[in-house]
Amino acid sequence: MKKFEAIYMLSEIAMRDGIYRYLTIKTGVFGREIGFSQQSTSRKLNELYSQGLIDKVVLIRGLKVKITKKGIDYLMDEIKKMGSIEEKIRRIIIEGSVTSGMGEGTYYMSREGYIRQFMSFFGERPYPGTLNILLDNEMGEIISFLKSNYRYRLNGFREMERTFGDVILHRATLNGHPCFIIFPERGHYENVVEIVSSENLRNKFSLKDGDRVKLEVFPYD
Amino acid sequence: MKKFEAIYMLSEIAMRDGIYRYLTIKTGVFGREIGFSQQSTSRKLNELYSQGLIDKVVLIRGLKVKITKKGIDYLMDEIKKMGSIEEKIRRIIIEGSVTSGMGEGTYYMSREGYIRQFMSFFGERPYPGTLNILLDNEMGEIISFLKSNYRYRLNGFREMERTFGDVILHRATLNGHPCFIIFPERGHYENVVEIVSSENLRNKFSLKDGDRVKLEVFPYD
Structure with missing residues (x-):
């Protein structure tokens, strides 16, 4: 046997x-x-x-x-x-380098419509700005997994003339510090991810564009 | 498949x-x-x-x-x-009732030769007395498992004229309170187990002979 x-x-x-x-x-x-x-x-x-x-x-x-x-x-x-195996499933490692990126998430993360939902999930107010990470090659598969399998989603809303789409979030850590990866559902660059935290991570870790960072993402937490 | x-x-x-x-x-x-x-x-x-x-x-x-x-x-x-399954393996439930028992363990647990080893394992001094539990029927198989598979063993020693044998210990809880089950290797009644703790458990839980108790034993901890 x-x-x-x-x-x-x-x-x-x-x-x-x-x-x-x-x-x-x-x-x-x-x-x-x-x-x-x-x-x-x-x-x-x-x-x-x-x-x-x-x-x-x-x-x-x-x-x-x-x-x-x-x-x-x-x-x-x-x-x-x-x-x-559970450890491998629960903890995805993403590597890349800091970039100034699009700044789209910064605009998102200063909208009360998102902030209220964010706070009800995680109990803290996000710093109104995102840290952008330019991913290393071959992260595409991981990103598409994270975009389609998530626990946290901020619902879109309408504000004045504009509509805001849904945003997917995953718990993560940057250099061991708790943070969140966000994926706006509408149009997003495949090779850049945006990180949100209650603090200004760029200042906290004195990050400059091009600096290497390692994210751990916890899709099941 | x-x-x-x-x-x-x-x-x-x-x-x-x-x-x-x-x-x-x-x-x-x-x-x-x-x-x-x-x-x-x-x-x-x-x-x-x-x-x-x-x-x-x-x-x-x-x-x-x-x-x-x-x-x-x-x-x-x-x-x-x-x-x-791991939970079932790591946490064995033993039920029985308080008895005045043999008091053999009390004598053991006031010997410095054992106390020193106990303290080096668990960092605390055992109360010099044991609580005896008369086991419910059909616990024999569990007891023989615990006696032959253990992590902690106090080595025997010689004191004056007398020799003291090895004692096997398992971590456990009584009513959720941390304690230890001891099995003197030499001669032991199959249907009684003795419990040691840093406190006097009988007083702490106001136990009288015949009171029902539930022990959880952790053979892998």
């Missing part, structure tokens, strides 16, 4: 609380739940047993199974691997 | 950083690394693609693959499942 199949079997036993005590199962029912026939469930449980990953006691009808210490270690390895 | 197999394939791509950007692979090499033949790797990648779990670009020699948003969601589901 492949390791990933053993992990699957163990995780299904674990989910049913067969970790530190015996879980009573009928192989037919358990098999149906996990997507195998009764015969192949029985065979797979025997394999787990012969690999020392579970203990089992055969009953007149059914089985008692319990994951062993070796099985728990097996699961813990997988949990660690999944943890490192 | 079974879901757990898709998860395995996706996790192997994710580990190689094919999440937000394309990962260039040769199916033969990648297959060897993940335990499949070139042909079956190729077929499985096609299945992932047709399920919308990865994007792919065919190169002259090899492939570029990238996990899609749907694939990331798939992985996040699995990560959540693994997280709930």
